[in-house]
Amino acid sequence: MTTLTKSRLEQKIREANEAGRKALIPYLPAGYPDKERFWRELSALDKSGADIIEIGVPFSDPVADGPVVERASLQCLEAGITLDWILAELKKRKGGFKAGIVLMGYYNPFYKYGLDRLAADAAEAGVTGFIVPDLPMEESEDMTKALAARGLDLIPLVGLNTNEERMKLYADNARGYVYFVSVLGTTGERTSLPEEIAGRLAVAKRVFDVPLALGFGISRPEQLTTFGDTIDAVVFGSSLIKHLDQGGDSAGFMARWK
Numbered sequence: 065m066t067t068l069t070k071s072r073l074e075q076k077i078r079e080a081n082e083a084g085r086k087a088l089i090p091y092l093p094a095g096y097p098d099k100e101r102f103w104r105e106l107s108a109l110d111k112s113g114a115d116i117i118e119i120g121v122p123f124s125d126p127v128a129d130g131p132v133v134e135r136a137s138l139q140c141l142e143a144g145i146t147l148d149w150i151l152a153e154l155k156k157r158k159g160g161f162k163a164g165i166v167l168m169g170y171y172n173p174f175y176k177y178g179l180d181r182l183a184a185d186a187a188e189a190g191v192t193g194f195i196v197p198d199l200p201m202e203e204s205e206d207m208t209k210a211l212a213a214r215g216l217d218l219i220p221l222v223g224l225n226t227n228e229e230r231m232k233l234y235a236d237n238a239r240g241y242v243y244f245v246s247v248l249g250t251t252g253e254r255t256s257l258p259e260e261i262a263g264r265l266a267v268a269k270r271v272f273d274v275p276l277a278l279g280f281g282i283s284r285p286e287q288l289t290t291f292g293d294t295i296d297a298v299v300f301g302s303s304l305i306k307h308l309d310q311g312g313d314s315a316g317f318m319a320r321w322k
């Protein structure tokens with residue numbers, strides 16, 4: 065594949081690492097907790113240290129979402145949040161965020177929108193990448209191509225059950241960063257992370273040139289101490305949503321990570 069420009073997402077993570085810290089990637093479902101406040105929280109995340117912001121596209125059958133994310137995104141779905149709305153609202157704010165913007169969503173709404181149109185409109189709206197948990201690598205060529213034509217990345221998800229051979233296949237096309245899923249199961253906070261993570265991360269670190277982001281079940285920096293430099297970025301969703309539900313704000317949540 066021809067790489068026209070260096071990935072903005074990779075750059076964001078490298079910049080954070082050069083400043084001596086892990087890149088921070090908060091996740092919020094689009095339109096959560098409500099349409100207006102969502103954009104305020106997004107700006108607050110952007111101003112309080114987010115390097116990349118992952119925006120969830122609500123979907124009726126979110127197979128990889130745990131209870132907290134699922135409830136939040138269903139609420140957004142019921143409030144009428146659509147991919148069109150997300151792209152139109154982002155377009156109005158283009159250039160307003162320092163952080164890279166990634167859309168996380170299931171394949172069906174993207175496919176229905178039309179992959180070329182999606183890539184064009186997303187680029188216009190300032191989006192820099194996509195995460196599509198239910199799109200297997202074997203079926204991702206069309207989307208990867210459509211996105212690449214606009215300089216956008218499709219972020220691969222790898223996990224504890226991804227063997228080295230398969231990681232190498234992903235590595236051929238990996239751009240932006242690799243999302244390493246810390247648990248076998250759905251999103252959501254965990255009291256402890258599986259012990260085999262460190263070993264699998266070490267393999268991933270060897271195989272991939274792009275940065276590694278760890279996500280699923282992360283709520284505090286202390287959970288990361290054992291992984292040292294093998295991870296370059298951290299993703300958190302459920303813990304941020306809960307923090308907002310309990311009356312907190314995004315800036316307060318981000319302060320934990322300073």
Ligand SMILES: O=P(O)(O)OC[C@@H](O)[C@@H](O)c1c[nH]c2ccccc12
Pocket residue numbers: 091118120128129133168197250251252253279280281282299300301302303
């Ligand atoms: O909620 P957690 O455990 O912090 O995990 C991140 C997560 O919410 C976000 O990245 C995400 C939400 N739904 C997903 C589906 C697949 C992969 C990732 C996601």
